[in-house]
Amino acid sequence: MYKKILIATDGSELAGKGVAHGLELAKGLGAAVTFVTVSEPFPTLAWGGAMAGYVAADELTNYEESARKYGREVLDKCKAEADAKGVGSKGIHVENKAPAEAILEVAGAEGSDLIVMASHGRRGIGRLVLGSQTAEVVSLTQIPVLVVR
Numbered sequence: 588m589y590k591k592i593l594i595a596t597d598g599s600e601l602a603g604k605g606v607a608h609g610l611e612l613a614k615g616l617g618a619a620v621t622f623v624t625v626s627e628p629f630p631t632l633a634w635g636g637a638m639a640g641y642v643a644a645d646e647l648t649n650y651e652e653s654a655r656k657y658g659r660e661v662l663d664k665c666k667a668e669a670d671a672k673g674v675g676s677k678g679i680h681v682e683n684k685a686p687a688e689a690i691l692e693v694a695g696a697e698g699s700d701l702i703v704m705a706s707h708g709r710r711g712i713g714r715l716v717l718g719s720q721t722a723e724v725v726s727l728t729q730i731p732v733l734v735v736r
Contacts, residue, residue, distance in 0.1 A: 589731075592618045593699035595690045595724075597625070598661035605705035605735040606665055612703070612733070613674045620676040622665040623693045625686040626654035654682060687723035694730055702732045 594609040596602040606622070613620045629647045662678030669676035679697075681689035694702050706721040725732045 589613075589616055589701040590618050591621070591697060591699045592616075592701045592703060593621050593623060593690070593694045593697060594665070595623050595625075595686070595702065595704045595720075596661060596665060597686070598657065598664075599705075601705045601707065603705075605703050606668060608735045609703035609733070610669055610672050610674055612701075613669075614672050618674075618701075620669055620674055621693065621697045621699065622662055622669075622676060622678040623681060623690055624658050624661045624678070625681045625684055625689040626651075626658060627685065628683045651682070655680070658682075686720040687727065690720070690724050691728055694728065699730060702728065702730055703735065704732060705735045707736075 589612070592609055592613050594606055596606050609620065612618070629650050658680035662680060666676055666678055679693055681693065684692075690702065690704070693699075702724060704721045704724060706719065721732075721734055725734070
């Protein structure tokens with residue numbers, strides 16, 4: 588049924604549930620897994636003020652280095668979990684993109700036939716204020732999405 592599963596993760600405890608669920612599914616189906624984690628662009632508001640460009644440039648460098656390090660840590664942990672279950676996997680870290688956009692691009696490029704993501708399940712004002720990358724992926728893709736809570 589599913590042969591190429593994309594598992595999106597931000598390294599959070601909730602996303603870990605999605606990783607675990609996706610890996611169990613992949614193991615049962617004999618599917619390969621691609622893990623994706625995304626680093627959002629450096630906040631535009633950090634560039635404000637007369638001297639901010641000089642300060643923000645240092646902050647941008649720190650942000651990018653930290654994001655790369657965190658992305659490697661997240662993907663290394665996911666890879667170790669996949670290896671322990673005997674599931675073939677690879678990891679992709681996408682930088683400077685909105686998460687939903689990056690997830691959809693990677694899913695298409697990898698030929699994924701299922702996307703697995705976790706969601707807080709927020710509704711109402713919480714969803715409006717905090718947004719929902721999962722809801723955006725679900726609404727914009729033709730690929731089936733398994734949402735884990």
